[in-house]
Amino acid sequence: METVTTIAELREKLGPLRRAGRSIGFVPTMGYLHEGHLTLVARAKAENAVSVVSIFVNPLQFGANEDLARYPRDLARDQALLEAAGVDFLFAPSVADMYPRPMETVVDVPKLGSELEGAARPGHFAGVATVVTKLFNIVQPDAAYFGEKDYQQVTIIRRMVEDLAQPVRVVPVPTVREADGLACSSRNVYLTPAERAAAVIVPNALDEAARLIRTGVTSISDLEARITAFLRREPLAEPEVVALRHPDTLEAIETVSGPVLLLLFVRFGRTRLLDNRVIDISSETGMEAA
Ligand SMILES: Nc1ncnc2c1ncn2[C@@H]1O[C@H](COP(=O)(O)OP(=O)(O)OP(=O)(O)O)[C@@H](O)[C@H]1O
Ligand SMILES: CC(C)(CO)[C@@H](O)C(=O)[O-]
Ligand code: BAL
Structure with missing residues (x-):
């Protein structure tokens, strides 16, 4: 694996490979890698001739009072993991290389980006869309994971790629979980042992929602209230977003009449954990009694 730290050097290395017709698979990350990231990497490697992973903690997507300064970083450990995974290129640019002067240009998907997590983190998704577009322009991947x-x-990125005809195939990859069901996340390291133990309530709430829907609860407001109450049974959990939405558009819906997306943002102390599940009772087995 080669570690490349400048845009110019990465372009120099990838140009001949691209011109030789070798497909490039790209995994953008903020580092501090875990099994979730490594699963994206395995897909990118399996489906492309050349694999590129970026590690860049993007200041544009952090609000003034967020955790940019304390975001976990360990480049040496990440390099060893990516080397072992057989990655071809690690792109780890500095902030000065990515943003030599303040950005005047912004890519925004304002409607999708201003609600749910976007409501709690104003400007976050514009920061994500802008850096992902810039990374796509630098790497010019065939597929991004x-x-x-x-x-x-991922919904916002798919929409951005469609709207702007960006020549990239966006590949969504299912969530990788720890043994008790908690979604792997770099921010899990912020949790105290008590918060970590309590955090299992989040995947359990996804199961509870599926159970409620299977037993015939169809009112979205009823389901949201019951899932919020379920999460509140755990005293360390502070539910911030409990939302059932249309899985493709993220639009609000009133009743369950097909597959629904449950999005959860739950705070434990200062740490916000994300999780979600698309619940489709028509494809779920094991009907339960109410
Ligand atoms: N558990 C997971 N399973 C699959 N993919 C994941 C998982 N966690 C993160 N990813 C994906 O890895 C990519 C890089 O994410 P990022 O580096 O922000 O990691 P993260 O664990 O989500 O960090 P954070 O804790 O800051 O949310 C994103 O596409 C993200 O969705
Ligand atoms: C896509 C991304 C690497 C952009 O900074 C980041 O938002 C992340 O790690 O999910
Ligand atoms: N959603 C992953 C990146 C971030 O929280 O800033």
């Missing part, structure tokens, strides 16, 4: 854990993010 994103985790479904960040469901709103």
Whole structure:
């Protein structure tokens, strides 16, 4: 694996490979890698001739009071993991290389980006869309791999790619979980042991929602209230977003009449955990009694 730290050097390395017709698979990350990231990497490697992973903690997507400064970083450990995974190129640029002067240009998907996580983090998704567009322009991948854990993010990126005809195939990858069901996330390291133990309530709430829907609860407001109450049974959990939405458009719906997306943002202390599940009772087995 080669670690490349400048845009110019990466372009120099990838240009001949692209011109030789070798497909490039790209995994953008903010580092501090875990099994979720490594699953995206495995897909990118399996489906492309050349694999590129970026590690860049993007200041544009952090609000003034967020965790940019303390976001976990360990480049040496990440390099060892990516080397072992057989990645071809790690792109780890500095902020000065990505943003030599303040950005005047912004890519925004304002409607999808201003609600749910976007309502709690104003400007976050414009920061994501802008850096992902810039990374796509630098890497020019054939395919880019994103985790479904960040469901709103991948929905926004798919829409951006469609609207702007960006020549990239966006590949969503299912959420990878720890043994107790908690979604792998770099921010899990912020949790105290008590918060980590309590966090299992989040995947359990996804199961509870599926159970309620299977037993015939169809009112969205009823379901949201019952899932919020379920989460509140855990004293360390502070539910911030409990939303059932249309899985493709993220639009609000009133009743369950097909597949529905449950999005959860739950705070434990200062740490916000994300999770989600598309619940489709027509494809779920094991009907339960109410
Ligand atoms: N558990 C997971 N399963 C699959 N993909 C994941 C998982 N966690 C993160 N990803 C994906 O990895 C990519 C890089 O994400 P990022 O580096 O922000 O990691 P993260 O664990 O989501 O970090 P954070 O804790 O800051 O949310 C994103 O596409 C993200 O959706
Ligand atoms: C896609 C991304 C790498 C853009 O900075 C980031 O939002 C992330 O890690 O999910
Ligand atoms: N959603 C992953 C990146 C972030 O939280 O800023």
